[in-house]
Amino acid sequence: xxxxxxxxxxxxxxxxxxxxxxxxxxxxYSTFAPKQADASPAAASQVEEGKKLFLANxxxxxxxxxQGTNVGPSLAGVGAASVDFQVGTxxxxxxxxxxxxxxxKVRFRQPEISALAAYxxxxxxxxxxPDAQYTKGDGDVAKGGELFRxxxxxxxxxxxxxxxxxxxxxxxxxxxxxxxHIYEAMVTGPQSMPVFNDANISxxxxxxxxxxxxxxxxxxxxxxxxxxxLGPVSEGLFAWVFxxxxxxxxxxxxxxxxx
Amino acid sequence: MSTTHTASGADRLRADDQAPKxxxxxxxxAVGGVAGWLDDRTGAAKPxxxxxxxxxxxxxxxxxxxxxxxxxxxxxxxxxxxxxxxVPSAGQVVYDGSYLPLRGVTMSEAYRSTVxxxxxxxxxxxxxxxxxxxxxxxxxxLSVHMLRVFFTGAFRKPREINWVIGTVLSMLSLIEGFAxxxxxxxxxxxxxxxxxxxFMRSVPVLGSYLSYFVFNGPFPGESIIxxxxxxxxxLLPAILVGLFTVHxxxxxxxxxxxxxxxxxxxxxxxxxxxxPVYAAKAGGFFFIVFGVVALISALVTINPIWAYGxxxxxxxxxxxxxxxxxxxxxxxxxxxxxxxEFTAFGFTFSFNVMIGAILLIPVMYGLxxxxxxxxxxxxxxxxxxxxxxxxxxxPTRTGLGVAALTMYGVLMFAAGNDIMAIKLHLSINxxxxxxxxxFFVAPPIAFWVTKRICLSLQRxxxxxxxxxxxxxxxxxxxxxxxxxxxxxxxxxxRWTLVQHEAHEPLQLQSGTDEHGVASPTAxxxxxxxxxSRFYFDDRVEPASPADxxxxxxxxxxxxxIESAPGPVESRPALETSRREPPxxx
Numbered sequence: 001x002x003x004x005x006x007x008x009x010x011x012x013x014x015x016x017x018x019x020x021x022x023x024x025x026x027x028x029y030s031t032f033a034p035k036q037a038d039a040s041p042a043a044a045s046q047v048e049e050g051k052k053l054f055l056a057n058x059x060x061x062x063x064x065x066x067q068g069t070n071v072g073p074s075l076a077g078v079g080a081a082s083v084d085f086q087v088g089t090x091x092x093x094x095x096x097x098x099x100x101x102x103x104x105k106v107r108f109r110q111p112e113i114s115a116l117a118a119y120x121x122x123x124x125x126x127x128x129x130p131d132a133q134y135t136k137g138d139g140d141v142a143k144g145g146e147l148f149r150x151x152x153x154x155x156x157x158x159x160x161x162x163x164x165x166x167x168x169x170x171x172x173x174x175x176x177x178x179x180x181h182i183y184e185a186m187v188t189g190p191q192s193m194p195v196f197n198d199a200n201i202s203x204x205x206x207x208x209x210x211x212x213x214x215x216x217x218x219x220x221x222x223x224x225x226x227x228x229x230l231g232p233v234s235e236g237l238f239a240w241v242f243x244x245x246x247x248x249x250x251x252x253x254x255x256x257x258x259x
Numbered sequence: 260m261s262t263t264h265t266a267s268g269a270d271r272l273r274a275d276d277q278a279p280k281x282x283x284x285x286x287x288x289a290v291g292g293v294a295g296w297l298d299d300r301t302g303a304a305k306p307x308x309x310x311x312x313x314x315x316x317x318x319x320x321x322x323x324x325x326x327x328x329x330x331x332x333x334x335x336x337x338x339x340x341x342x343x344x345x346v347p348s349a350g351q352v353v354y355d356g357s358y359l360p361l362r363g364v365t366m367s368e369a370y371r372s373t374v375x376x377x378x379x380x381x382x383x384x385x386x387x388x389x390x391x392x393x394x395x396x397x398x399x400x401l402s403v404h405m406l407r408v409f410f411t412g413a414f415r416k417p418r419e420i421n422w423v424i425g426t427v428l429s430m431l432s433l434i435e436g437f438a439x440x441x442x443x444x445x446x447x448x449x450x451x452x453x454x455x456x457x458f459m460r461s462v463p464v465l466g467s468y469l470s471y472f473v474f475n476g477p478f479p480g481e482s483i484i485x486x487x488x489x490x491x492x493x494l495l496p497a498i499l500v501g502l503f504t505v506h507x508x509x510x511x512x513x514x515x516x517x518x519x520x521x522x523x524x525x526x527x528x529x530x531x532x533x534x535p536v537y538a539a540k541a542g543g544f545f546f547i548v549f550g551v552v553a554l555i556s557a558l559v560t561i562n563p564i565w566a567y568g569x570x571x572x573x574x575x576x577x578x579x580x581x582x583x584x585x586x587x588x589x590x591x592x593x594x595x596x597x598x599x600e601f602t603a604f605g606f607t608f609s610f611n612v613m614i615g616a617i618l619l620i621p622v623m624y625g626l627x628x629x630x631x632x633x634x635x636x637x638x639x640x641x642x643x644x645x646x647x648x649x650x651x652x653x654p655t656r657t658g659l660g661v662a663a664l665t666m667y668g669v670l671m672f673a674a675g676n677d678i679m680a681i682k683l684h685l686s687i688n689x690x691x692x693x694x695x696x697x698f699f700v701a702p703p704i705a706f707w708v709t710k711r712i713c714l715s716l717q718r719x720x721x722x723x724x725x726x727x728x729x730x731x732x733x734x735x736x737x738x739x740x741x742x743x744x745x746x747x748x749x750x751x752x753r754w755t756l757v758q759h760e761a762h763e764p765l766q767l768q769s770g771t772d773e774h775g776v777a778s779p780t781a782x783x784x785x786x787x788x789x790x791s792r793f794y795f796d797d798r799v800e801p802a803s804p805a806d807x808x809x810x811x812x813x814x815x816x817x818x819x820i821e822s823a824p825g826p827v828e829s830r831p832a833l834e835t836s837r838r839e840p841p842x843x844x
Contacts, residue, residue, distance in 0.1 A: 099686075141360045149446060149568045153576040158446060158567045163577025164677035168686035171577065215360055216566070222377075223384055223560030231447065231576075233675040235561050236583025239395040246551045247326045247400065248319065254544055255319035 043118075050119025053112055057093050066123055071097060078188065079126020080117035085184035087113045089177075099168040100191050127187045134203040135179035137214040144212030147205055151196065159229035160213055165192055176217050179210040311534035316517035320411075323404040325541060329548040330397035331503065335496065337390040344380055346372040347442065347488035349481040358565050366444075366569035369484050373443040373564050388556035394439060395561070396552060398432050398584045405429060409630075409660050411647035413516045415640070419631040421509045426628040428502050430620065431495055433584050438491035440562065440582055444484060447562075449570025450579045452483060458616035461609040479572060516647050519758045521751040525645045580674055587623075590673030591615030594695050623667075637790045639765055651720075652759045652801075654713035655794040662706035669698045710797070717799035720756040724748060724802040725810040747811075757801045765791040 007013065054066065061072030068074030075082075086092040090104035108116070117129060149158065152174075157163045160174030169192050174182065183206050189195035201209070227234040298304040315321070348368040354361045356371070358378045366374075376383035405425060408414055414422035437455075441448045456478045460466035475482035514528050523529045531537060567576065581589050592615040599611035634656065635641070650657040672679070673694045680687040727745035734744050748756070765788050772778065802810075 142363050145360050145568060146364060149571070149574040149576070153446070153568075153574055155577050157578045158576035159563075161578070162681055164680035164687045166686075167688050168680070168684070170681050212360065219360075221560060223388060223563055224556075224558045226560045226563065229563070229566065230678055231578040232562070232580045232582045233578070233586075233678045235395065236586065238555075238559060239392070239399050239583065243392070243396050243551070243555060244399050244403065246555075247396070247548065248323075250544070250547045250551065251319040251322035251326070254540060254547070255317055255322060257540070 046115050046118045047122045049112075050115035050117070050122075053108075053116050054119050057107075058116075061094070066120065075120050076124040077126045078120060080121040080129045081127040081184040082188040082190070083117040083120045084113060084129050085181050085188060085190060087116060088184075089181055091190070100170065103172055127184075130180060130183045130187070130203070132180075134207045135183045135210060137179045137207065137211040139204065139208035139211040141208070141211050141215045143205070144208030144210070144215075147201065147209050148212050151201065152209070155193075157229070157231075159216060159226075161229045174213055177213070179207075179214065182206075182210050182213060310511055311538075312532050313511055313514070314528045314530045314532050315515050315537050316523075316528055316530035318518060320407045321515065322544060323400055323407055325544055326400035326548055327397055327404055328503070328507070329545045330393045330400055330552065331499070332545070333393040333549055333552055334390060334397060335500075337386050337393065338492065338496075340386045341376065341390060342492060344372055344376050344383065345369070345442070345488075347485045349444065349479070349484050361565065361568070364569060367484070369442060369444040370564070370569045373445070377565060385553075385556055388559075388561050389552055391440070391561045392556045392559075393552045394436055395582065395584075396548075398429075398436060401429055401432060402584075406660070406664070410650040410657055411516070411518075412644065412653060412656065413647055414631040415644040416635065417513055417643050418509070418516075419635075421506060421513070422631050423628045424502055424506050424509070426624050428499060428506065430624045431499055431502075433620070435491065435495040435499060436582055436584055438487045438495065441487055442484060442491060443562075443564045444570045445562075445564040445567040446570050446574060446576055447564075447567045447579060449479065449572070450575050451581055453478060453572065454616075457612060461612035462617060463608050463613070464606055479570070514645065516645055519646050519649070519755055521754045523646065525643070528645075578678060580678075583671070586674035587667055587670035588615055588619055590670035590676075590694075591619050593673045593676055594670070594691060594698060596695075637765075637787060637794055638762060639787075639791075640762075646758075648759065651713040651716040653762075654710040654717070654797065657713050658706040658710035661709040662702035665705040666698060666702045669694055669701060714797060714799055717801075721799055721802050724753050724756050725806060757803075759801055761798050761800045762795040763798075764788070764795045 054062075055064065058072075059066070061069060062075055063069045063072070066075040083092075086101070087108055088106065088110075090106040091101035093107060094101050095104070120126075121128065148160075152160075155163050155165065155171035156174050157171075162173040163171045165171060171193070185193060186196040186201065186206055186209075187198075196206070227238060294304070346368040350368045351365055352368055352371050354364050354366055354371055354374065356362075356375055356379055358374055361374065373387075376387055378384070408422065408425070437451070441452050441455075456470050456474060459470040459473060462469055470478070473483070473486075474480045475486075515530075517523050517528055517530070520529075568574075580586065592612060595611045595615050597611050599614070600607065600609045602608070648656075673691070676687055676690045676694065679685060679690055727747040730744045730746050732744045733741055735741050778784065
């Protein structure tokens with residue numbers, strides 16, 4: 001103790017103290033700062049496997065170095081989340097160029113998807129696959145509902161049934177979609193969707209939205225058949241076809257009944 | 260006017276029935292009891308007896324109006340139930356009811372009470388759905404009833420007033436419906452009100468004043484929900500019920516129209532009296548209608564306000580549409596191009612909104628209400644009509660009706676352009692362009708096709724009358740000729756096919772009288788003659804007895820293929836025998 005006190009005026013002390021302060025600040029920052037939930041550093045072998053898969057399945061459109069061609073965009077910086085979403089929901093590989101990649105049968109197993117994601121993530125930094133704690137859907141359902149109505153319902157409809165966009169593009173249905181994919185769509189903004197970054201909607205709020213969507217997926221239809229939750233158009237169609245049909249059938253029956 | 264002038268049809272069938280022993284009022288008195296007691300004090304037996312003895316014809320299409328009437332009654336009953344719990348207030352509260360996904364959300368009292376009705380009031384959701392489905396069915400049935408009246412020409416003299424009352428009823432029911440689905444203050448209804456506010460603002464110059472007047476300040480404010488509530492539960496129902504009473508009263512006074520057929524003339528009504536037959540039938544039908552509405556309401560969700568969430572002016576949901584009956588106006592908005600908005604004299608003129616939202620409904624209903632008078636002027640027909648037209652026998656009217664219906668249909672489908680886009684995987688832009696073109700192109704095509712179909716059906720009828728039914732039996736004559744045997748129609752079937760009259764176009768009088776003085780109405784007459792030709796130039800004359808005799812004379816009743824009857828041979832003088840309907844033995 002004395003030795004330390006004696007050397008406190010040593011010329012190197014100030015430099016040492018500065019260094020200590022910087023190290024502490026850095027450690028504290030890296031501990032407390034909101035950070036991208038990073039996937040475990042991809043093993044080199046996984047990247048290697050991903051590259052093979054990429055060359056075999058994706059490079060026709062995205063180029064041999066994933067640099068992009070005139071039919072497919074560059075994948076530098078799209079991040080693992082993008083790959084996990086696009087391939088994990090069957091949107092990629094795309095069967096044919098169209099206005100929008102439709103949700104389809106998933107073509108790869110999860111380890112293969114992870115390998116592809118690892119390879120694409122290794123090209124340039126981008127949004128990683130989200131931490132499971134934000135995609136479990138155990139958040140505040142009511143708050144999620146409010147956030148959903150303000151941020152999502154204008155395209156995806158009040159019940160997540162989907163809606164039309166311009167020129168054949170559309171906001172797909174959000175019913176029975178995995179929480180992970182909902183989160184990834186929000187951070188990567190696939191197709192026509194805008195990006196909702198963490199400053200815009202915090203990870204916790206994203207979890208709330210996922211919770212709301214999972215809640216309405218599980219909700220029983222208290223009012224009976226929901227007619228696709230598409231609003232008054234399907235109700236009107238039902239009234240004309242089934243309502244009027246039944247009424248006319250009964251009227252014909254009664255009209256024929258002899259007095 | 261009376262139903263007992265001509266003992267024919269069903270009346271004749273009952274000719275042997277025992278006559279009532281005395282007048283209804285006397286009879287009631289003889290029975291005594293409550294009815295007699297009431298009659299002594301009110302004299303009600305006579306008018307009630309008049310109503311109860313009124314004869315109505317039987318046909319399923321005459322029951323469409325009944326469906327509308329019963330749906331309205333269901334709405335009144337279920338609506339009364341809803342008023343017990345609904346709170347028409349925009350005051351903000353925090354929800355803590357039993358629907359978890361909304362707990363802790365701030366909302367208006369109107370919305371909270373509607374959610375409470377749906378989840379916390381016993382039977383509330385069912386009654387809410389009954390109310391809404393019955394409202395949809397009311398307007399569906401009313402519209403189809405209106406189409407029936409139009410296509411059968413039931414609006415002709417003396418029923419023009421009732422037709423006009425019907426169009427007013429129809430238009431008010433749209434507004435009543437709109438006021439109703441705007442009350443719960445959910446996201447969709449708030450969006451509808453926001454749109455309505457925009458419509459008001461599209462009125463040139465006055466728009467912003469109008470919107471401030473209706474909303475009592477800027478949108479949304481706290482006044483609109485209580486105001487709409489008064490309109491929805493007091494003002495409009497009172498007008499609807501009042502007009503409806505006049506509507507059905509006139510049916511009793513003017514007697515019901517009937518389809519043409521043997522024994523049915525312009526002076527009688529063939530059918531059964533209200534008491535006891537129709538009282539039982541119509542009473543039973545009320546329960547059938549109520550049953551169907553209740554069944555649908557129990558099985559199918561309508562307007563899940565809890566899923567829409569409370570209204571807040573910032574969000575809006577994809578697939579925001581009005582209920583179906585407002586769809587045509589919404590569709591017009593979706594089709595109108597944006598360049599109709601411009602600025603002049605420092606004001607913005609939003610005709611892209613105003614044409615569809617403000618002008619369309621009054622113009623459409625105005626044309627509908629005016630149609631009977633237009634047709635009467637064109638045909639110059641001032642007689643009373645109690646026999647209905649078969650739609651094919653008035654091809655131009657039927658064609659015009661189908662053309663108008665097509666136009667309406669295009670607008671209504673346009674309101675669902677986004678739903679069609681996602682469900683049929685089409686581009687919403689393409690759908691909009693196609694429907695824009697269809698709005699102008701489809702009605703004339705529909706008119707032409709319908710008119711040709713009607714004329715063909717008339718020719719078929721004429722052929723059937725003249726040559727009978729093809730039996731499919733091939734007969735070989737002694738000298739080796741083959742022909743198909745035709746079976747002549749019996750006279751009852753035939754009557755239905757020949758009873759109508761063929762209208763002829765009005766002939767233009769020469770524009771000057773014998774002194775060479777130009778007629779003051781020459782121009783009007785010219786227009787009238789031209790319209791009359793438009794209506795009746797193409798026509799198929801119903802077969803006359805002379806035609807029939809000629810056809811029979813023509814051989815063995817077998818087919819001598821005849822092209823469309825030429826104008827000369829098919830315009831015989833009306834023979835009295837043809838106008839006399841055959842009587843049922």
